[in-house]
Amino acid sequence: xxxxxxxxVLLAAMGMVLAxxxxxxxxxxxxxxxxxxxxLTRSMPAPPIANDENKDLKRERNYPDQPPTIPHSIRGYQIxxxxxxxxxxxxxxxxxxxxxxxxxxxxxxxxxGQALAAVSPRRYFCTQCHVPQKExxxxxxxTFETIDKILQDDxxxxxxx
Amino acid sequence: MKALFALLKDYWGILCRPSVYFSxxxxxxxxxxxxxxxxxxxxxxxxLTNTEKFCxxxxxxxxxxxxxxxxxxxxxxxxxxxxxxxxCHVPHxxxxxxxxxxxASKEVWGKLFGTIDTRDKFLTLRxxxxxxxxxxxxxxxxRECRNCHNFEFMDFTRQGKRASTMHSTALANGxxxxxxxxxxxxxxxxxxxxxxxx
Numbered sequence: 395x396x397x398x399x400x401x402x403v404l405l406a407a408m409g410m411v412l413a414x415x416x417x418x419x420x421x422x423x424x425x426x427x428x429x430x431x432x433x434l435t436r437s438m439p440a441p442p443i444a445n446d447e448n449k450d451l452k453r454e455r456n457y458p459d460q461p462p463t464i465p466h467s468i469r470g471y472q473i474x475x476x477x478x479x480x481x482x483x484x485x486x487x488x489x490x491x492x493x494x495x496x497x498x499x500x501x502x503x504x505x506x507g508q509a510l511a512a513v514s515p516r517r518y519f520c521t522q523c524h525v526p527q528k529e530x531x532x533x534x535x536x537t538f539e540t541i542d543k544i545l546q547d548d549x550x551x552x553x554x555x
Numbered sequence: 556m557k558a559l560f561a562l563l564k565d566y567w568g569i570l571c572r573p574s575v576y577f578s579x580x581x582x583x584x585x586x587x588x589x590x591x592x593x594x595x596x597x598x599x600x601x602x603l604t605n606t607e608k609f610c611x612x613x614x615x616x617x618x619x620x621x622x623x624x625x626x627x628x629x630x631x632x633x634x635x636x637x638x639x640x641x642x643c644h645v646p647h648x649x650x651x652x653x654x655x656x657x658x659a660s661k662e663v664w665g666k667l668f669g670t671i672d673t674r675d676k677f678l679t680l681r682x683x684x685x686x687x688x689x690x691x692x693x694x695x696x697x698r699e700c701r702n703c704h705n706f707e708f709m710d711f712t713r714q715g716k717r718a719s720t721m722h723s724t725a726l727a728n729g730x731x732x733x734x735x736x737x738x739x740x741x742x743x744x745x746x747x748x749x750x751x752x753x
Contacts, residue, residue: 450716466715470627472739477747479739483717488752493720 444528452495453527456540461523462495468526473519480520481513601656607639615671616640623742630741643699643741644688651698682745689734697733704733 421433432438446467453463471479481497482488489496501517502510574582603609611617621640624630629638646652664670671677671684692699706726711719725731735752738744747753 448715466717470740472744475746477739477744477750477753482736482752492717494717 444530447527447529456538464524464526466526468521473521478513478518478520485513601652604656605641605645605652607641610640613666615666615677619671619674619677620742627741638703638741642702646695646698647702651695678745685738685742685745689738692734693732700733700737 421435423433446469447465448467450466452465455462468480473479483492483494484497486496486502488494497513497517499509501513504510504514505516577585607621611621624640629643631637646655669676671680706722709722711723714722721731721736725735726733738747738750738753
């Protein structure tokens with residue numbers, strides 16, 4: 395009987411020891427740059443909601459098969475089983491009239507690569523992959539380089555010696 | 556039937572004979588005052604049925620279309636100007652308003668007999684109801700949109716590239732009207748299969 399509660403007793407004792415020996419501030423600074431100046435326990439005021447970037451200018455893709463981001467606002471666009479607002483401009487039939495980019499041919503294929511007459515159901519919900527962008531700076535910096543940059547650097551490095 | 560004719564004939568006789576007891580002044584002034592009261596009362600009642608409060612006093616409107624409106628830019632936006640139900644669904648001009656109000660007697664029928672008194676019934680009928688509104692706005696060149704959105708005062712330079720392209724061509728030459736492209740801007744859309752452009 396006494397052996398059964400032994401682990402619990404040991405655990406409690408260990409917890410007490412650990413709690414007593416904390417030598418770092420419990421209220422540590424917030425994890426990243428999201429809420430500058432904040433600590434874990436402090437609630438900072440939320441930044442204002444940024445506007446959608448609405449310039450209609452295609453953005454560069456970071457890699458060839460990246461789903462292109464949406465260069466315009468899509469507020470209130472309905473995408474459900476009843477209708478798809480995006481396709482009123484971007485579908486095959488409508489893209490000539492609206493001069494919008496036609497969605498890729500892969501969107502008209504089922505998973506076996508068979509071409510379909512209409513958009514494949516698995517590609518129907520545009521915003522699963524394509525998203526609009528806000529007028530904000532990146533929250534977290536990164537050092538991503540495109541493959542072109544790496545190849546260029548490689549070529550430049552090979553020339554030198 | 557004979558008795559009814561006799562009754563009508565009696566009343567016609569009263570109307571045709573000159574008045575015996577009432578003066579001309581009383582009759583004209585009285586008629587004038589009664590006219591004001593009846594006409595004013597009629598218009599007041601008409602305007603009462605032309606408010607959002609009246610529309611959403613029925614659960615059919617309050618729980619379906621009004622809820623959807625609340626997410627849209629016609630309900631909440633940065634400048635606080637908003638469109639209420641009758642702004643878009645009832646013509647503002649008197650003649651057209653009366654015509655629409657007479658049509659709306661069908662809606663009273665629908666209310667009395669519960670045509671859309673459940674969510675399922677509403678969703679089933681939604682395409683038909685939407686088509687009525689599309690047809691109305693198409694036929695009157697989106698008059699209710701144009702109560703606020705006047706093409707003459709649109710500044711294409713302040714519009715997005717896509718918007719100004721469309722507005723300066725298709726809309727400007729009368730090829731298309733607002734509702735042709737702007738369907739479902741204030742409410743959710745029904746099944747759009749077969750609708751032109753969708």
